[in-house]
Amino acid sequence: xxxxxxxxxxxxxxxxxxxxxxxxxxxxxxxxxxxxxxxxxxxxxxxxxxxxxxxxxxxxxxxxxxxxxxxxxxxxxxxxxxxxxxxxxxxxxxxxxxxxxxxxxxxxxxxxxxxxxxxxxxxxxxxxxxxxxxxxxxxxxxxxxxxxxxxxxxxxxxxxxxxxxxxxxxxxxxxxxxxxxxxxxxxxxxxxxxxxxxxxxxxxxxxxxxxxxxxxxxxxxxxxxxxxxxxxxxxxxxxxxxxxxxxxxxxxxxxxxxxxxxxxxxxxxxxxxxxxxxxxxxxxxxxxxxxxxxxxxxxxxxxxxxxxxxxxxxxxxxxxxxxxxxxxxxxxxxxxxxxxxxxxxxxxxxxxxxxxxxxxxxxxxxxxxxxxxxxxxxxxxxxxxxxxxxxxxxxxxxxxxxxxxxxxxxxxx
Numbered sequence: 161x162x163x164x165x166x167x168x169x170x171x172x173x174x175x176x177x178x179x180x181x182x183x184x185x186x187x188x189x190x191x192x193x194x195x196x197x198x199x200x201x202x203x204x205x206x207x208x209x210x211x212x213x214x215x216x217x218x219x220x221x222x223x224x225x226x227x228x229x230x231x232x233x234x235x236x237x238x239x240x241x242x243x244x245x246x247x248x249x250x251x252x253x254x255x256x257x258x259x260x261x262x263x264x265x266x267x268x269x270x271x272x273x274x275x276x277x278x279x280x281x282x283x284x285x286x287x288x289x290x291x292x293x294x295x296x297x298x299x300x301x302x303x304x305x306x307x308x309x310x311x312x313x314x315x316x317x318x319x320x321x322x323x324x325x326x327x328x329x330x331x332x333x334x335x336x337x338x339x340x341x342x343x344x345x346x347x348x349x350x351x352x353x354x355x356x357x358x359x360x361x362x363x364x365x366x367x368x369x370x371x372x373x374x375x376x377x378x379x380x381x382x383x384x385x386x387x388x389x390x391x392x393x394x395x396x397x398x399x400x401x402x403x404x405x406x407x408x409x410x411x412x413x414x415x416x417x418x419x420x421x422x423x424x425x426x427x428x429x430x431x432x433x434x435x436x437x438x439x440x441x442x443x444x445x446x447x448x449x450x451x452x453x454x455x456x457x458x459x460x461x462x463x464x465x466x467x468x469x470x471x472x473x474x475x476x477x478x479x480x481x482x483x484x485x486x487x488x489x490x491x492x493x494x495x496x497x498x499x500x501x502x503x504x505x506x507x508x509x510x511x512x513x514x515x516x517x518x519x520x521x522x523x524x525x526x527x528x529x530x531x532x533x534x535x536x537x538x539x540x541x542x543x544x545x546x547x548x549x550x551x552x553x554x555x556x557x558x559x560x561x562x563x564x565x566x567x568x569x570x571x572x573x
Contacts, residue, residue, distance in 0.1 A: 166352040186222030187520035191537035197259035211522040219566025230286030237306030249294040265343040268353035277358040284541040291325040317366035320373035349389040356393035382418035393420040400424035425472035437480040469514040474549035482547040499565040521550035
């Protein structure tokens with residue numbers, strides 16, 4: 161077994177790794193576990209190693225990835241990611257986890273850390289909707305078609321009171337957390353390449369009436385994961401107030417004894433902080449709202465004496481363009497705002513300890529606006545336009561910003 165200090169720990173309101181404070185700039189690379197199993201084989205493995213080397217050279221050493229998808233076929237009118245870890249109820253394609261094995265082995269060689277989310281509030285990996293479908297609460301006819309926002313909230317909110325759904329979720333969690341890596345022969349629970357298990361990507365109560373069941377699920381899931389693995393951190397995957405109905409809920413779920421640190425996500429486009437292509441004109445509002453959002457959550461997290469990670473944030477290219485030829489000057493400005501908050505926190509030994517931008521697409525390239533089977537895997541999931549929030553390896557000005565701040569963090573005593 162690895163020495164305890166090789167795992168990321170929490171001491172008061174900060175992370176520690178190898179007995180030193182651990183502050184990081186990371187990336188969302190949800191597809192990392194799928195690159196070698198999505199029909200690409202050796203080519204996918206070559207891309208993965210090349211991209212990990214690229215990220216390491218820029219000082220990006222923390223990656224947030226998906227463990228696997230639930231179900232198969234269209235969901236909410238879109239193609240979900242695949243191949244699926246659990247293509248049908250209770251049937252697991254364990255060979256698929258060899259992709260996660262390979263990713264963790266390669267990350268371990270490079271002293272990189274993985275945050276692994278175990279399910280999803282949203283449709284693009286199956287997630288909670290699929291569990292509801294398997295347990296007869298959503299018929300196939302509704303699962304496949306595009307839902308209205310009210311239908312979406314009405315349906316997903318039922319997950320938290322569905323006992324069979326939660327039990328199925330736990331079966332998948334158990335399979336993943338108790339796995340032995342086929343490459344390194346290490347048990348996942350003994351692998352310091354894993355920083356944290358995340359209950360789900362952006363779990364939301366969705367409706368006020370589901371709040372109590374939602375809080376109970378977060379507490380139950382965290383305790384269950386800790387019962388399987390006492391070496392790794394556990395977190396929620398929460399967006400913060402925007403995904404919790406109110407700040408009291410955010411406080412409550414992150415105060416749980418089995419939740420080691422808090423998460424927030426920030427989405428100016430999704431939250432209507434700018435209109436259409438008017439990013440430049442609304443940039444002052446975007447930055448003010450972002451800093452206010454960070455500040456109010458950091459205040460709560462400071463009270464519960466835990467670290468906080470800004471684990472998703474993104475902005476389209478200038479003029480909301482999907483072309484790789486378009487400038488990223490506004491995005492670079494926005495990243496600077498968030499990384500400056502992280503750096504200031506690190507300098508002052510405060511609670512903001514990490515920031516994972518959304519999303520790394522590396523050497524992948526969009527073949528068309530909407531993803532289809534056979535296209536390169538990018539950081540933009542299938543339900544979003546390809547290139548919407550992607551940071552590609554050729555985005556030199558963005559990498560200049562990222563490298564500037566990773567070097568500043570590395571230079572801290």
